[in-house]
Amino acid sequence: MIQQTAAQMADALAKGETTSVELTQAHLDRIAAVDGQVKAFLHVDSEGALAQAREVDTRRKSGEKLSAIAGVPLALKDVLAQKGVPTTAGSKILQGWRPPYDSTVVSKLKDAGVVIMGKTNMDEFAMGSSTENSGYGPTFNPWDLTRTPGGSSGGSAAAVSAFEAPLAVGSDTGGSIRQPAALTGIVGVRPTYGAVSRFGLIAYSSSLDQAGPFGRTVLDTALLHEVMAGHDPKDATSINAPVPAVVNAAKSGNVKGMKIGVIKQLQGEGYQKGVQTRFDESLKVLASLGAEIVEVDCPSFEYALAAYYLIAPSECSSNLARFDAMRYGLRTGDVDGASAEAVMSATRDAGFGREVKRRIILGTYALSSGYYDAYYGSAQKIRTLIIQDYAKAFGKADVLVSPTAPTTAYKIGEKVDDPMAMYLGDVATIPVNLAGICGMSLPAGLADEDNLPVGFQIMAPAMQDQRLYQVGAALEAALLSQWGAPILSKAPALGGAK
């Protein structure tokens, strides 16, 4: 049962062939069986999940009209506040904190009858690309347990890839949904900035953060996207417009007559051979489906990584100031005679990990008077140039494409001591965040050299998220018919979903 797609599960629920309780229990059993190895979850809320499942079964029985994915279980990235359920953002500084409120995403999931099974592991405060920066230890890639699943939403991606959950929610500030999706062989979408409410999403970098869906198929991902998105008056940056018709697009994948732009700067040198090969093949598939492939030039992308690593740390240095031991979370050093300032310092020293401290210090420096213009100011200018590059490129193509990540999944520990090498892994995903547009990663096959999944990235203009699904669904269908079976059936580490 757990090998089915979310759409199939929803269908079985609608037909009465199974119940949400049965489905949820099957996934909880799978979690119990494999999560000791994968470590995708920080907290499994079995009781809460089964209670939600029972409720949705009752609602269904009483004939209530339910959402398309009502009763389907899901894994939630620990960056989203869920009332009464431990929420840590992967940080020791929030250990034991139970939010007194639901994030808007969680409210929408609950309203839709989606069953939230637990909170997934992540790089602390979403800062990282491998989940190794979690305060609670790394998550392991179900394809090869010695490798990272990517990050920062590595727990969510691994859970879906290991059949612990058919759907998961992640967040993407510089590629944190798309890159782990690529490294674990699943589909992940970062919606347009402002399409999904950030209310209750623990902030890393406010102008870049965006929650989004993971699934094993393009359609599953669209079903979750539709539930999560929509205007929220509690988020001033939320876009007040109808949700793009992503489910329809996913059901009618078609690229005939579409112009697909290949970004010159996001391929070739620096990209693993097997990654480039699968990417080029996917382009041929799209061309064979009737798309016109064009090359576009985005010269400012060269500076995207540098701009990102000034803007995101700057914002985080301010966003993370609230963790001060005064009102919630960790408090250390509160001994007789210690001043508030001393307790704050001791707590922040003990509660934050190395990467978080590195970025807070970087950001504090970049915002300092005398340096602001040179660092934060210049980064904002580059951001504007990247937006202009995209605008020009979207004048020539309906969607833009690139490999999602330059490499397949790397070994745990391989890059922890080399932050620059780790940062370079986000080179292809970061421009989307800086421009506030939307992007998808979907599996393009396995790299020949390591038999690990390769991600294919599709980018579309703001609030044109349906184009991702339209192109993604067409490519997915064509590749699936080539492979003969879903890519995850080839994952060796956990023996697929046996």
Place this chain on the structure above:
Amino acid sequence: MALPTYDEVIAQWDPVLGLEVHVELNTKSKMFCSCATEFGAEPNTQTCPVCLALPGALPVVNEKAIESTILIGLALNCKIAPYSRFARKNYFYPDMPKNFQISQYDEPICFDGYVDVEIDTEEGPKQFRIEIERVHMEEDTGKSLHVGGATGRIHGADYSLLDYNRAGIPLVEIVTKIVPGTGKYAPEFAKAYVAELRDILRGLKVSDVKMEQGSLRCDANVSLKPIGSDVLGTRSETKNVNSLRSVERAIRGEMIRHAELLNDGKKVKQETRHFQEDTGLTRSGRSKEQAEDYRYFPDPDLVPVTPSATWIEGLRATLPERPSLRRKRLKEEWSVPDKEMQAMINADVLDIVEATVLLGADPTKARTWWLGEISRIANDQNVAVADLSITPADVAELVALVAAGELTDKLARQVVEGVIAGEGKPSEVVAKRGIKVVNDDGALMAAIEKVCTEQAETAEKVRGGHLPAAGALIGAVMKETKGQADAAKVRELLLKHLGQG
């Protein structure tokens, strides 16, 4: 060296001022969340995830606060920015939940305005134009209560209590440009400026403007330069100035303190000082020699404020008359002497008198009632005139009843008491209490005849032309009619009766 006198100070030094006024807006909800803003609630009862800065919570701007700020800007002759942004002012302090304050930095919503003030001096009235640099929005912090320790400050305290009810209450900061040229009247002009601001804000109904509750707070920057010099001296910034009188005292005190230092060849330290109400002196706060780096940057959680021209012009159309102009106009329209005008302003009855006049009452009569009998009762009850249950309509009715001869002034006072006691409108009180001017000639004549018979000797004197003796008889008649007769009428009838009419 002895402290210089104020005259000695101004003989040598020229003060330069800079005033920062913080105004708490009276919006129902906070600046960035829907929490209530009522003053004096139980600690930490008016809080939510947003104003407690729980992880994940986001601010959303209160439209009403923006509207109030634009109104203030317009009333202070400012330009309104078509595009302005909120910025984060980053610093750590336990009563600030986010450890940054959402404020405005280089893009304030209102800028380049002015306020004209006038003071009375022994040389006659003097005017001065105080230029406004900017008016911007920000949020208030919570309150810390430092327990233990000698100073009530965080250093040396045993522990601190935090109340976040005030955290996130909308504040407007009104900053003047530097104000040179006030000369020896610097303290008076500063006080007049804050008073004028208070009146303008009250007229706009955007704030309670209660200095004692902190809804209007003034920080006064003072520096001295030698007379004739263009070089500004080092300034001190005095906080905690909680009344109009304190504004004047604090500035005067700082001028003397600076002069003493400078006369001794010492330097004035650039620092924050705290005004002490009891001594009228300031004491040193934190030093500002090392400028703090607040790392301002545009708040990425908020969108720019872009008020449309239509909105701004709509608000401009609702602006009330400027208080100083209004006072001038009313003084002329009502022909009020200076002293009386000042009395009305001090007693805060100008609005209510005007409302009464607008309902048809004679200005002098209306003023006399509000400033006299009604103020006296308010004083006795220790409440504000406006809090009594008597309305301008009641007073207008009262004035009309007296004018129509249906009440005497003395009877009208009883009616005022009745209205304030909640017995109804003046006409209802008159009916209920059976108050009536006796002007029935027959009844009066009966009383007069009775009195003249009883006091025949006195009556004879009057009849003989000794008119002063009539007073006793009139008094007796008034007593006979229980004070309900019109004394003038009694006199007229009595004299006629005794052949002197």
